[in-house]
Amino acid sequence: xxxxxxxxxxxxxxxxxxxxxxxxxxxxxxxxxxxxxxxxxxxxxxxxxxxxxxxxxxxxxxxxxxxxxxxxxxxxxxxxxxxxxxxxxxxxxxxxxxxxxxxxxxxxxxxxxxxxxxxxxxxxxxxxxxxxxxxxxxxxxxxxxxxxxxxxxxxxxxxxxxxxxxxxxxxxxxxxxxxxxxxxxxxxxxxxxxxxxxxxxxxxxxxxxxxxxxxxxxxxxxxxxxxxxxxxxxxxxxxxxxxxxxxxxxxxxxxxxxxxxxxxxxxxxxxxxxxxxxxxxxxxxxxxxxxxxxxxxxxxxxxxxxxxxxxxxxxxxxxxxxxxxxxxxxxxxxxxxxxxxxxxxxxxxxxxxxxxxxxxxxxxxxxxxxxxxxxxxxxxxxxxxxxxxxxxxxxxxxxxxx
Numbered sequence: 586x587x588x589x590x591x592x593x594x595x596x597x598x599x600x601x602x603x604x605x606x607x608x609x610x611x612x613x614x615x616x617x618x619x620x621x622x623x624x625x626x627x628x629x630x631x632x633x634x635x636x637x638x639x640x641x642x643x644x645x646x647x648x649x650x651x652x653x654x655x656x657x658x659x660x661x662x663x664x665x666x667x668x669x670x671x672x673x674x675x676x677x678x679x680x681x682x683x684x685x686x687x688x689x690x691x692x693x694x695x696x697x698x699x700x701x702x703x704x705x706x707x708x709x710x711x712x713x714x715x716x717x718x719x720x721x722x723x724x725x726x727x728x729x730x731x732x733x734x735x736x737x738x739x740x741x742x743x744x745x746x747x748x749x750x751x752x753x754x755x756x757x758x759x760x761x762x763x764x765x766x767x768x769x770x771x772x773x774x775x776x777x778x779x780x781x782x783x784x785x786x787x788x789x790x791x792x793x794x795x796x797x798x799x800x801x802x803x804x805x806x807x808x809x810x811x812x813x814x815x816x817x818x819x820x821x822x823x824x825x826x827x828x829x830x831x832x833x834x835x836x837x838x839x840x841x842x843x844x845x846x847x848x849x850x851x852x853x854x855x856x857x858x859x860x861x862x863x864x865x866x867x868x869x870x871x872x873x874x875x876x877x878x879x880x881x882x883x884x885x886x887x888x889x890x891x892x893x894x895x896x897x898x899x900x901x902x903x904x905x906x907x908x909x910x911x912x913x914x915x916x917x918x919x920x921x922x923x924x925x926x927x928x929x930x931x932x933x934x935x936x937x938x939x940x941x942x943x944x945x946x947x948x949x950x951x952x953x954x955x956x957x958x959x960x961x962x963x964x965x966x967x968x969x970x971x972x973x974x975x976x977x978x979x980x981x982x983x984x985x986x987x
Contacts (some may be wrong), residue, residue: 591634592617596626608634608702623869645710649680651739658732686710717876721866731866738862752949756956763964775800778975792974835883847948852881854941857934864931886912
């Protein structure tokens with residue numbers, strides 16, 4: 586997959602002698618020149634941008650960035666100068682990462698950088714779609730309108746993420762409680778029964794002996810188990826943060842029954858929602874596709890979407906290449922094709938996004954209803970099986986006495 590790099594440019598407006606300088610993201614100098622032509626600018630030079638000075642490496646919570654977008658949009662719409670609006674937003678920000686980034690952005694903007702260029706130096710705080718929409722607003726002179734749309738987009742996106750998290754948190758909590766309960770029984774309850782069985786000279790059935798052996802192992806090696814479990818968790822997390830680990834993990838996620846369907850619909854909702862916001866804001870189609878693909882939240886779907894870039898650039902339209910990725914539900918290319926034919930592509934992406942937002946909610950409810958009986962069975966098997974194994978020798982002794 587080709588990566589985007591920063592390119593410094595100088596260009597003149599087609600109508601007039603206005604000269605503009607700045608930085609654009611592209612895969613090559615030719616790609617940046619094409620972007621400038623689409624922006625109705627005549628390139629004078631395009632060259633690799635020097636590496637930016639190191640900016641803060643901290644992150645910001647998505648909720649804090651969403652709140653900032655809403656507040657900043659209100660301030661700009663009220664006619665407050667950009668620098669002052671940034672300073673006020675910095676004072677209002679509770680997130681430390683966001684506060685530090687806004688302080689540096691304010692300095693960069695005062696030194697002559699555009700707002701988009703300054704934000705691009707903080708990729709852990711402001712995602713590419715945020716920067717691209719701000720850049721489109723600055724170039725079109727409608728920054729206040731774009732910021733308002735951006736705030737709405739981020740709020741919808743956060744709602745989708747919250748639905749996804751809610752669907753994932755419930756089963757994790759239930760399984761954690763079940764494992765904790767099993768650990769307490771193995772550590773404190775089983776040894777008591779073991780002493781009773783030993784003093785009574787009861788013959789132990791295989792399930793009971795297996796449970797006692799497991800209890801003895803846990804008591805003898807509990808520190809190793811805790812350290813090994815923690816190391817395994819953090820190791821798996823670090824591996825998932827690598828490119829190959831993310832590819833493997835995201836591909837496996839899509840194959841899980843019911844959950845995979847929820848992940849796919851969430852990714853489609855976020856992608857189409859991003860496309861609608863970017864196209865409405867005036868971002869050109871290819872740049873919108875690249876930025877929107879990164880918001881899908883699943884690398885397998887993201888890479889599949891990016892494969893549609895070449896055919897779209899070659900003039901094959903949008904619907905066909907998206908359908909060829911094999912990742913889009915059939916409804917998406919059909920509605921996009923209608924949008925292309927009517928010239929309302931942004932509105933059609935918006936309608937698709939609204940439809941799949943509803944589908945995400947339905948799929949999340951379906952997942953919860955399917956998981957509830959499954960989790961009850963799992964917890965019942967774990968804890969119920971342990972209780973039965975402990976009482977088997979007692980039942981056997983009672984039957985013998987009878």
